[in-house]
Amino acid sequence: MPYDSIKVIAFDADDTLWVNEPLFRDAEKRFCELMQDYLPSEACQERLFAVEMKNLPLYGYGIKPFVLSLIEAAITLSEGTVPLSVIQQLMDIGKEMLQAPVAVLEGIEPTLKALAPHYELVMATKGDLLDQERKLEKSGLASYFHHIEIVSDKTEAQYHKLVTQLDIRPEEFLMVGNSVKSDILPVLAIGAFAFHIPFHTTWAHEEVKEPVEHPNFQLLSNATQLKTILSQE
Amino acid sequence: MPYDSIKVIAFDADDTLWVNEPLFRDAEKRFCELMQDYLPSEACQERLFAVEMKNLPLYGYGIKPFVLSLIEAAITLSEGTVPLSVIQQLMDIGKEMLQAPVAVLEGIEPTLKALAPHYELVMATKGDLLDQERKLEKSGLASYFHHIEIVSDKTEAQYHKLVTQLDIRPEEFLMVGNSVKSDILPVLAIGAFAFHIPFHTTWAHEEVKEPVEHPNFQLLSNATQLKTILSQE
Numbered sequence: 457m458p459y460d461s462i463k464v465i466a467f468d469a470d471d472t473l474w475v476n477e478p479l480f481r482d483a484e485k486r487f488c489e490l491m492q493d494y495l496p497s498e499a500c501q502e503r504l505f506a507v508e509m510k511n512l513p514l515y516g517y518g519i520k521p522f523v524l525s526l527i528e529a530a531i532t533l534s535e536g537t538v539p540l541s542v543i544q545q546l547m548d549i550g551k552e553m554l555q556a557p558v559a560v561l562e563g564i565e566p567t568l569k570a571l572a573p574h575y576e577l578v579m580a581t582k583g584d585l586l587d588q589e590r591k592l593e594k595s596g597l598a599s600y601f602h603h604i605e606i607v608s609d610k611t612e613a614q615y616h617k618l619v620t621q622l623d624i625r626p627e628e629f630l631m632v633g634n635s636v637k638s639d640i641l642p643v644l645a646i647g648a649f650a651f652h653i654p655f656h657t658t659w660a661h662e663e664v665k666e667p668v669e670h671p672n673f674q675l676l677s678n679a680t681q682l683k684t685i686l687s688q689e
Numbered sequence: 690m691p692y693d694s695i696k697v698i699a700f701d702a703d704d705t706l707w708v709n710e711p712l713f714r715d716a717e718k719r720f721c722e723l724m725q726d727y728l729p730s731e732a733c734q735e736r737l738f739a740v741e742m743k744n745l746p747l748y749g750y751g752i753k754p755f756v757l758s759l760i761e762a763a764i765t766l767s768e769g770t771v772p773l774s775v776i777q778q779l780m781d782i783g784k785e786m787l788q789a790p791v792a793v794l795e796g797i798e799p800t801l802k803a804l805a806p807h808y809e810l811v812m813a814t815k816g817d818l819l820d821q822e823r824k825l826e827k828s829g830l831a832s833y834f835h836h837i838e839i840v841s842d843k844t845e846a847q848y849h850k851l852v853t854q855l856d857i858r859p860e861e862f863l864m865v866g867n868s869v870k871s872d873i874l875p876v877l878a879i880g881a882f883a884f885h886i887p888f889h890t891t892w893a894h895e896e897v898k899e900p901v902e903h904p905n906f907q908l909l910s911n912a913t914q915l916k917t918i919l920s921q922e
Binding site: 537544547585 | 747748749753754756757760761764769770771773774776777780783784787788817818819820822836839840841850854
């Protein structure tokens with residue numbers, strides 16, 4: 457069996473275990489509505505994305521960096537004329553996002569349940585630790601995971617470190633996630649397995665256009681297929 | 690020897706390895722100067738602290754939560770009348786903090802160098818992962834550490850998890866840090882060792898008044914003493 461060597465399965469969290477990206481897309485939409493006196497929606501989205509990309513190396517990933525970028529963009533795009541009440545609303549949007557209910561994706565729970573007795577399951581995410589712990593708790597999935605791995609970015613070097621820390625060889629590691637850029641390509645590069653489960657919404661920063669072809673790769677349409685592929689039905 | 694069982698030494702980062710709290714105290718001072726038209730400095734500091742404490746469960750620890758609390762406090766304390774330029778200045782203070790040079794505390798480097806061949810050294814912090822990785826890199830201390838452990842809060846349960854993850858028994862674990870509340874008490878409670886190196890400035894949230902008395906505890910005046918106590922001079 458091609459996957460017999462796998463001992464640890466790491467799951468990405470946002471948009472792999474539960475819905476996340478739509479929360480950001482919705483917040484961006486609300487932001488651009490608040491900015492409609494200053495610029496049209498499409499230009500607003502582009503300029504906000506540019507602010508986020510500029511801040512990414514300094515702020516990192518997650519809701520708090522996003523809110524700080526919203527505030528910065530509001531001041532810049534309005535040329536310093538936006539009312540303070542808008543800043544307050546952006547802060548409120550951030551708090552709402554941090555407290556949003558967690559919608560677990562279809563098929564995830566039964567799949568984790570089937571895999572947990574046979575593999576060490578970990579959650580590997582580049583989000584914010586406190587926020588991801590809170591979501592894992594709310595999701596009701598915590599008991600299936602051995603532990604959470606938070607990385608500041610999902611690069612080859614970080615996956616190397618993760619595998620070393622788990623004390624396994626790359627061919628004993630499988631990553632499952634929705635981002636080709638973060639969850640698939642760097643994992644294949646270190647000689648591990650990577651299965652892609654696309655989510656309907658992908659952040660522009662995470663988009664990779666070319667299809668992946670690699671013996672250690674599989675494209676799945678949902679989490680339930682994992683059980684079949686790994687013969688754990 | 691009482692400390693012969695120790696295999697892993699975990700160091701807190703902020704104000705144990707390098708200067709941190711003064712950056713926050715300085716930012717608070719600048720914040721209250723910006724707020725001086727609305728309320729006197731002492732009241733400002735108290736009300737800011739109250740906003741930070743209210744937000745702590747939702748935002749967690751670190752510079753980004755702090756900046757969000759500064760912005761919220763500016764809006765609230767000015768009753769929605771603070772100029773937008775002040776919000777911009779608070780954002781700038783945050784970016785300055787994130788990019789501040791790292792001042793390694795005296796005695797740390799030679800101590801880590803002496804201990805590294807004999808123990809597994811880890812950095813255990815509740816700060817923000819990206820920010821702590823950046824500081825570790827800037828500090829020049831990265832090569833002494835086996836890995837970084839980020840916890841969302843330093844509780845008994847989190848130390849239990851850490852020890853389990855490190856695959857050691859509590860009596861094989863020593864924590865070194867400047868906060869009695871975060872680095873000492875919960876560590877002693879799980880049966881591990883904890884050495885306190887006080888720093889001259891402590892955040893009100895971390896203050897514990899009673900002196901600690903425990904067979905697994907030591908109060909040190911600086912990091913260099915670690916070498917003597919652990920007989921690694």
